[in-house]
Amino acid sequence: MKKKIIHLVDDENIIHDIFKRIFKEPEYRLIISENKSQAKANHTPYVDVVIMDLMIPGTSGIEIFKELKKDDPEIRAIFLTAYGTIESAIEAIKLGAEDYLQKPFNNVEIRHKIDRLIKERNTSKENIQLKRMLNERFSFNNIIGKSRALMKTLSIVESVVNTNSTVLITGESGTGKELIAKAIFHNSSRRDKPFFSFNSSNIPPTLFESMLFGHKKGAFTGAYTDKKGIFEEADTGTLFLDEIANLDHETQTKILRVLEEKEIQPLGSNKSTKVDVRIIVATNVNLKEKVDQNEFREDLYYRLNIINIPLPPLRERKEDIPLLAEHFIKKYAKENNKQIQGMDKKFLKYLMDYDWPGNVRELENAIIRAIILTNNETLIPDLLPNEVKGAYQQSPKKGSFYERIDALKRQFILESLERNNWVQKNASKELGLKATTLSELMKRLNIQK
Numbered sequence: 001m002k003k004k005i006i007h008l009v010d011d012e013n014i015i016h017d018i019f020k021r022i023f024k025e026p027e028y029r030l031i032i033s034e035n036k037s038q039a040k041a042n043h044t045p046y047v048d049v050v051i052m053d054l055m056i057p058g059t060s061g062i063e064i065f066k067e068l069k070k071d072d073p074e075i076r077a078i079f080l081t082a083y084g085t086i087e088s089a090i091e092a093i094k095l096g097a098e099d100y101l102q103k104p105f106n107n108v109e110i111r112h113k114i115d116r117l118i119k120e121r122n123t124s125k126e127n128i129q130l131k132r133m134l135n136e137r138f139s140f141n142n143i144i145g146k147s148r149a150l151m152k153t154l155s156i157v158e159s160v161v162n163t164n165s166t167v168l169i170t171g172e173s174g175t176g177k178e179l180i181a182k183a184i185f186h187n188s189s190r191r192d193k194p195f196f197s198f199n200s201s202n203i204p205p206t207l208f209e210s211m212l213f214g215h216k217k218g219a220f221t222g223a224y225t226d227k228k229g230i231f232e233e234a235d236t237g238t239l240f241l242d243e244i245a246n247l248d249h250e251t252q253t254k255i256l257r258v259l260e261e262k263e264i265q266p267l268g269s270n271k272s273t274k275v276d277v278r279i280i281v282a283t284n285v286n287l288k289e290k291v292d293q294n295e296f297r298e299d300l301y302y303r304l305n306i307i308n309i310p311l312p313p314l315r316e317r318k319e320d321i322p323l324l325a326e327h328f329i330k331k332y333a334k335e336n337n338k339q340i341q342g343m344d345k346k347f348l349k350y351l352m353d354y355d356w357p358g359n360v361r362e363l364e365n366a367i368i369r370a371i372i373l374t375n376n377e378t379l380i381p382d383l384l385p386n387e388v389k390g391a392y393q394q395s396p397k398k399g400s401f402y403e404r405i406d407a408l409k410r411q412f413i414l415e416s417l418e419r420n421n422w423v424q425k426n427a428s429k430e431l432g433l434k435a436t437t438l439s440e441l442m443k444r445l446n447i448q449k
Contacts, residue, residue, distance in 0.1 A: 004029070008030060231264045
């Protein structure tokens with residue numbers, strides 16, 4: 001258990017003895033300083049609270065407090081004095097002191113105050129840490145990848161974060177649509193407001209309207225009380241509607257009304273409620289095709305499709321696979337208490353050769369599986385799912401003529417590079433190619449060591 005650290009700055013032995021008795025339990029650690037030099041030497045940011053006497057030989061408690069605050073801006077302090085005046089109390093509070101007590105003090109009262117301050121400090125630290133983690137998690141720098149396709153996507157994201165425009169995120173399942181939606185939210189001016197996510201694929205259509213717009217008591221069987229919908233809960237914030245194509249026509253009509261009129265009408269109510277919600281939607285299907293098939297409202301489609309952010313599938317940004325794999329290895333090795341240094345070259349080649357129909361999510365799951373199964377420091381191909389290993393071991397049987405030719409070229413080049421320890425100059429001689437030609441082929445066929 002983490003100890004509660006208390007720093008007492010006072011030159012009186014009797015006060016030292018009192019504090020030793022008050023905080024004698026093992027959960028406390030008491031540090032005692034008698035002058036300015038000791039106080040500066042003994043204080044660290046790990047101290048939870050400072051108890052400071054206003055009268056210190058050669059200086060004052062306020063001057064010492066100013067010095068300590070320079071190195072520890074989050075310092076929390078209670079001042080003690082036998083000569084309390086309103087002027088010194090005001091000065092101490094203005095400097096950031098939490099409280100001001102006159103000697104002799106009540107032992108129970110001061111212990112209660114100190115415990116409360118420590119609890120508040122710890123809560124504040126946790127909130128700061130959580131905010132930092134959220135900012136790091138959803139900052140653009142932490143969306144893993146360096147491919148041209150991903151950079152193009154992120155440039156669009158960056159341009160829309162501080163607007164109120166509706167955003168349509170498109171991409172296959174597993175490409176990270178919700179991650180992009182949260183990155184937009186956490187980098188926007190609404191970052192301190194509510195964020196709600198609604199995935200229509202996980203909810204029966206009969207519940208769409210009630211969940212999104214709320215209902216009044218008696219609106220339907222089982223509606224025993226009034227209930228706010230997600231739109232009203234997300235007021236002033238952001239709502240992410242995932243798999244928007246699954247919504248029925250009636251719900252689509254009501255969403256269009258929200259976009260155009262900025263208001264909702266709960267089920268069973270004849271009154272409308274104004275809402276201010278930024279809407280981000282996502283889909284893994286072609287919405288325009290849904291419109292042509294009369295399965296999605298055309299007017300809603302054009303209202304949603306103001307800013308379209310397409311997420312490329314992983315097979316179109318294979319140069320990001322090594323970065324993603326390393327990221328997942330570090331993350332899940334730590335979570336599973338395993339000392340894993342990385343992956344061997346063949347393991348990475350298997351990853352690079354597979355098309356990942358499940359995209360980043362499938363890659364992540366493959367890495368988690370490998371980490372759980374291994375007892376070694378390096379991940380090897382045997383730890384991968386059969387479909388990933390099969391893609392590397394088998395020659396392609398499908399595809400166009402040119403695709404099959406490229407596959408053969410890729411196989412010949414990889415085999416030659418392996419035989420020549422990846423020395424391109426030697427491999428190019430063996431293949432009868434110019435070094436520049438081999439280099440260009442490696443780029444086009446996405447061959448990396």
